[in-house]
Amino acid sequence: MRPEAAPADRQADAVSFIETGGLGGDVAQRIDTHAASIFLVGDRAWKMKRAVHLDYLDFSRLELRKAALETELRLNRRTASALYIAVHAITSDVDGGLALDGEGRPVEWLLEMLRFPDDARLDRHIAANPLPPAVLRRLGDRIHSFHASVEVSSSPGAALALLEVIEGNVSSMRKFPDILDRTLVRDLAGQHRTLWRSLAPLLEERRRMGRVRHGHGDLHLTNIAMIDGEAVPFDCLEFSPDLATVDVLYDLAFLLMDLWHYGCRKEANLVFNRYFDLSPEDEAGLPLLPLFLSMRAAVLTHVLALQAQGAGNKELAAQAQAYLRLASELVEPVEPRLVAIGGLSGSGKSTLAASLAHELGRAPGARIFRSDVLRKRLAGVAPETSLDESRYSLAANAQAYGLLRSLTVDALGHGHSAVADAVFARQPERKAIEAVAGDTGTTFTGIWLATEEERRVERVLARTSDASDADVIIARTQSAYAIGRLDGWVSIDASGAFERTLEAARLSLRLI
Template sequence: MLPRALSTTMAVMSEAEIIAWLESGAPFTGEGGGPVEPVRRIDTHAASVFLAGDRAWKLKRPVSLGYLDFSTVERRHAALETELRLNRRSAPALYLGLHRISCAPDGTLALDGAGETVDWLLEMRRFPDGALLEDRVASEGLDDATVVALADHVAAIHAGADLCRVTDGAARLRKVADDNGAVMARYPDWLDAGKVGTLRARIDQLIDRQAPLLDARGREGRIRHCHGDLHLGNIALVDGRPLAFDRLEFDTALATIDLLYDLAFLLMDLWEQGLFRQANMLFNRYLDLSPEDENAIALLPLFMAMRASIRAHVLATRAEQEGGKGSTDAALVGHARHYLDLALQLVEPVPARLIAVGGLSGTGKSTLARLIGGDVGAAPGARILRSDVLRKRLAGVAPETRLDPAAYTREKSHAVYAEIDRLAGVALRSGRAVIADAMFAAGEERTAIRTVADAADCQFDGIWLTLAEDERIARVEARVADASDADAGVVRVQTARHADVPADWLMIETEGDMRALAARIEAILGFGQA
């Protein structure tokens, strides 16, 4: 079914005339004062965007789709005002202002002219072609620095989001699941009815099981007015940094969601692309900055599955719309089925397990943890508890802030290991896999982390990394913007003092390619993505 435009011929002609005028480039002034040419138009189901020079101009389409209504000039104006207000919070450099489209008595159109207002335009700064993260992923993937910057950006958006004190988190999520399931059930020829039924039953079970936690999230202020549509197609690299834009503006209720549900769309997008390591990095960096969410990570497989199932129904609906034009897009149907299968995979239970990675500074503990984290446990992979990061958190500073030697007393180090043990227990009881990344130089530290695994009745593996002192010094001196404060002097002191090598941990020498080493360890321990 195509979007239902206004029924009057005048309204349809007005839209067509406005679009033709915008496509001509006449309203957009280029260098020398002349019109900008050529103008490129991009259509969505509810808007048209005109790319002209260094600007992008958005025109809402006069459509009513049930869940949104842009059928009048007033409604389109209100929607654009809301879009401008919301997006200026997270992307002020992109969202520049609103402009009237006016029509003189002789029918001449103008921007901000003296005639009658016939529609509105949102002016935005245009970012370069290929700047969207979905394009970047397709062409070259995402580097670690971009993933870290992305997590920081999302965490900042969520920290500034409007609080919504609600107590019905489970009921809200159940309504989304029910509505989505009903839409998927409309397409039995494309979305296997048995799979849809299995998915709906599994999601219902998970919501029932997690209902107390879902409701508590609202009381704790973790349900907020979020971005609402946070996927790779709505994030661009602008001036070298990720910037989320195009927030869900037409329904506040749809955007009033759990912070982790907002994050889950992005995690699911990365997971679907096979970027397991990047999804895991994003997840862990976000949690490192959001300690209030540590006790809710059990929700992520459910949230990611719901995001995948919504993508399945949206693609099926688009296929139906294409069918209304006379030809069903087989690729859309195939993608819809793919996302249904992904949703089913995401709700499959995966056993919790605990892996402790120990060794002296510079042996590659954190590098190894990052390389294997996305391959351990349920999506989006293991919770990585890094001692360097937790030490900074306990000190109340950002992960990359350097601490003075007073932060490294025996008492404070004991507090760091106690926090690793506590958070590992929280994650394991939530069904998550955990990688504990710390020196574990003392026998009591290794005994304590194994006890955490025993208490959760889950598998435990200890890995001890070794490397020659000169290689370790070279590594720590090459670090940039890292949570570790170790330097060459620290490495030498550790070498002189350390003699307590664990006999019951897997001993690995880390000279050489760390990716190959990670693959070897995954094979030894029996896990890894297919």
């Protein structure tokens, strides 16, 4: 009988056990990161924490690795309960033989997860599959609900904590002068610090509002998977509660930035607007987005640069450089503009707004203020909840249009473009939204969608799960409205194919 080695000495034995079929099958693939190894076996993925001690994590001892995996299981079940199954022990008997969950003492720990196809990861999925708007809306809903459910931080120092992240990013990027342009890094550092100084009071105010929470922490496309037709966040930042306890908009910003990076700009804008539609308390946080988006790009810049240097990989180096350029672009100011889209029910206002907003202003595109959604906000219900007729009185209409104008003024004042989406059937309503542009010194374009009644009725009948409560009767009744003079608004025939409507609108906005 040979003496049993100390548990800390047996990680290599545990790896050998796995790779020789110890988990009930051959290892199809092994994936190594700086802190973990993942073994793909059949329909399962098994994660082992590597016995390492880095500046920001310590997995050097067996009990620390066990605790880390238990924390990872608990935290990831918040967003991906079907993927994360259990923590298991690799045990050693008295003769030193290894088994999974045997009767001997543990020498290593594994996290069992459900395996999904490699191309289900969102960074790979989007290369071949466009993401349907309904999936993106549900992803926005999922993230908003997640943020509403997680632990709120009451600790002061939100602004200083963010400054530490900024300085950490700068320090990390400076380690790779052969990969990352030193002038870009220097200039980006200065822009981040300048923005931080102007935004520090807002950061603290949002902490007092309860908007700093224990979020996902690592919400880029690599950590979201398409599972049964849904975009499911997984693999959260589990090793440091401090790093994961952030402003909810900083958590969201990782996803928005990465969608923007991958060229999915319309998709990024849709998720952005859906989240804000559901979260009125975050409207005042809009000024934070340029800094948050840029910081998230900076994170991936130095992470990829580290990987590129370690592997001598030119492709990874090019990716790091692309994220650095994006980080710089995201903090550059862009002149905001206001676009108002009017038309009777079924004319296609909201469809057009969603197709234009990503092209307006700075990332992630224009904030869309839709009167139908704001009416539901005033009633305290979800956007798709139907309202009774009392919510459509003249007084209620005035309140909804008033909120639309107020939010538009705020967005423009923060340097973000806005799209006002409402019927605007009355000339005073059109004049009032034009006045917002005049008061804020913003370029204004009004677009009126002229649409035949039968085409509008057809579209109203085709709606499912929409914020509008308009039915066929309302659509037909509106045909009798006296619209009056459009006075400078661009009138577009929207009765035909949407592609023609979009082209005409883009032409009027000088986007083509």
